[in-house]
Amino acid sequence: MATMVESLVDSALSIGGREFRSRLMVGTGKYRDNSSMVEAITASGAEIVTVAVRRIDLDRTKEEGILYHLDPKRFFLLANTAGCYTAEDAVRYARLAREAGFNEFIKLEVIGDEETLLPDVAGLLEAARTLVAEGFKVMAYTNDDLVAAIKLEDAGCSAVMPLASPIGSGLGLTNPFNIRVIKRRLSVPVIVDAGVGTASDACITMEQGVDGILMNTALAAAENPVAMGRAMKWAVEAGRLAYLAGRMARREIAVPSSPTTGMLG
């Protein structure tokens, strides 16, 4: 007989007409070495992994391309436009990424400020409209701002990716209310991107009801990226299950868990 947990079937994560098994997506940057990157990603169970588009080092003094280490048959490669500060640059990088021949998905970033790496929403909207018209499936990294999120959905984005806190900060989910209202109001998947630092951050984020999380530095900068990868897998699954389970109501007074009758005389 199936237990309650086994019968609690979660739907697959569907983005832009594709279904994914894992709600955890991970980046491939900043790892100490490529073997720990591959091990950490494997431990995380992530299916979607992000990559960046950069010039080839013609002198071969730096490491080779990421595809020497990551099997594109095993992972779904999601290229980003990280480092782009204008819509024009982001569109250029997205086109180059698509030409690599893996898929039509792009994680769109248009950064507006070097210190905080916060997004430029105007540039983001402009780039999203151009890319959607060219057939891209756009997953847009944005602020935890409802109006921006609605505009990105209206522009045809396949997913909206509000931040938990700034990229690489590890500050965790700073505004759960904003994330919940974005999730409640949007029809496309909401994937929280950036800011998660440790497993509890991931769990709390998933408990808000969002569709998934993308993280990079939390794994890459952990003392043991492989162990953190596994912790994040469990945290995302636990947070999702807790959300589906429906948490108890908060009360500001105690309510006894044991019977108040039958006490000794």
Add this chain to the structure above:
Amino acid sequence: MNEAMTVIVNGEKRQIDGGSTVLDLLHSLALDPRTVVVEINREIVRRPALDGTPLHEGDQIELVHFVGGG
């Protein structure tokens, strides 16, 4: 013999043989065309066209690939 010409590859000047195609350039750099995306003067050159696309003096060529990133 065609004379050598100068092109800009990933921001650096390089001398190549006159009449070279994009594919010739990739071969001279020992790059596998299947792992490279090529842009010339901001226009992407699709893979099937690499062999038939000649390079010209002063062309700005970008050779990119995927690296680790978030």
